[in-house]
Amino acid sequence: MKTTLRGIAPALLLALVGIALLRITVLSDAYLQYVKEGLRIPLIASGLVLLALGIAGTVRRLTARRREPVLRFRRDADGNAQWHRPAHDEHEDGHDHDHNPRVAWLLTVPAVLLLCFTPPALGAFTASRDGADATVEPAAYADLAEQPPAAPSIATPMALTEFIGRSRDPQKSLTGRKVRLTGFVTPGTKSGEWYLNRLVVSCCAADARRLRILVHAPGPTPETNSWVDLTGFWRPTPDTPATAEPRLDAIEQHAVPQPRAPYRDVPPGSDG
Template structure:
């Protein structure tokens, strides 16, 4: 019953993180939720059908007779009405090494059921040497006001293609913290995905002048001014001189790069 039970376990894990929960946002885009729910339901139904089928087969197993051999040992023989085990595995006991190994595939499902791994963070952002490229866009004139909230993508894009609009302006960004190095105090990051966490790419801003760096993976809202300088279009990492840093809760969807909302 290993394979059907594994299907039920995997399907149940998918349903657990999507139905009545938003844990799935740590792993896939928000728009994929219906597909994940359908996949989980199908796996549970297939696994349940397999368990019923194998349960019936188990009830039809032959009755075994224990007979004593001439040397005094006991030998197990099938009943005469069932001359042989037709579904024995390679080891002679109805199962081989494959099903036992298949239990290892249940480890990810058990993790989702009982201990859902967190969203990707500073380790992924620091490991990937290239930041995500930002395509040029037609940027509208920024509104007047003392503070300008921006998504990370917009700030990086403007630093490349509309830097004049950033000069002297106080921008507000939100992201999680990773270590610095090479003259950078620390980095502010967001991760962007096309489909799921497996294809995550970092959006990164180099931070200066913030004193002691916040803890890695902590989410912060940063107010600062763009530091003029060339940005590599293939791996854009603009620089920001920080004026203030405020700790904020992790967003509902960690991969949705949106401009922060300012308190009224």
């Protein structure tokens, strides 16, 4: 029995990993904590292939074991007839003919974690690293719609990428414009200052890059890693380097849940 379990262990491990992939892609949106949204279909396909290989390998191994003889006949050096159980013969030469690398069992740890838990998305620790800034390429931004004189309090929802880009735009389209941004919080270096952040990825969480702005807001700093919806005005800082974080004078803020796709930088209300 022990030999049989050892023989089907690699196939069962493949099936387990496949089930874990299907669990985070088909049964939930947990895959968005690790990769960008466009990789869902490849992950589902990979999960189905691994599950099929695991099932096929298990069936093949069990079928082969059922066909094996209970006893094997052979003659010793003196020509005497001998019957041996295959389980003993497999280890007679001191080698394990199953050739199952024990290190493969380490794969059960992430597979079981994916089945039972959903680790949180990257947050403050990644956003606080030096040299982790995303590149915001210069762009020709369209003019923002004019606000009606009777409704100057309307805030323009904006992605952090656009806000950072417009803050460096010579046209200064953010001047006097009330904007609304969403991101997660990391602490600043001075009292009354903190950072609003988003992380963006090219492929997966391993290549995450930071978008952030410096917020000036009255009152206590929100809890680190908490997501907030922020309304305020861009603060021009002509004496700072062009690569410095843009600044925002916040006039209103409230806590919001983490977006469904935390690594997709979109305006507030656009992440369904």
